[in-house]
Amino acid sequence: MKRSAILLVVLGAACLLETPSQAQDGSIVGVWRQVRSNAGECRTCQIEIAKGDASFDVRANNGWSGSVRAEPADDLATAAGGGRWRPGGTSPHSGKFFRLRLVNQGSRLYLLMSGTGLQVEAVFERAQPNSI
Template sequence: MAVETFLSRPALFRRRLFGLLLLLAGATSPGAAVADGASFAGQWQQVASGTGECETCWVEIRRNGPVLKVIGKDGWFAVAHLGRIDGGDSAEGIGRWSEGGTSHYRSKPFDIRIAIADKRLYMDMSVQMDDGSKRMVRAIFDKRRTEKSMRLLPVRM
């Protein structure tokens, strides 16, 4: 607790982000990274959530080697690193809710884990609250498709 009062929360977040980026820079060979996580990239529509239904909620995932940039429609972003857990594709990382907006998670840092199983994206987000407690945000996503063609929407890179 004394360390937490010595360092501000943004400083802790920057230290964790810097550490993750260093880890990502030295991770796996480029050839191995190309084989994993190919199905993460794209837009994913939320189909279920522990915080309530949201028909307009989505996430977009952009991939750069073993690194994923995850952007939430409702004001958050994360950087995650690909891994293999339980025989399926998964990624773990850190992120932060946007400083703007009205969410009660505004400006809060979080840990994130995403995994793909049965063509769905499963997300667990552990948000660090001001009082030191953590709140879990869980959601399930499906690839976004156009209504007429049912084709996957193109990904902006």
């Protein structure tokens, strides 16, 4: 079984084991801070997810953006779509398109990005608001 398929099975099982007291509102909207990735550590990497007309807009602070739609037929809080790395950037993936899948499990957001020569698996937590 492919590694990404195993990740999705594990994520699904984790979601099924979550108790109602642990669950949040399930919304993926907001700012998420990366806590783990197979692409390397990045303490400043984050994504912002905003509700669009019929989808969610996803924008990362490290040069990519995309759009996903919720999958209501799925028992999990998932969304899938695609995106593109900013053209002319410093990334080796500059200008390339990719498929994007998000799984929301309470306080964690799991990301799977796949494209030609690209397979990123990352975990995000909600970013804490800046305190003054």
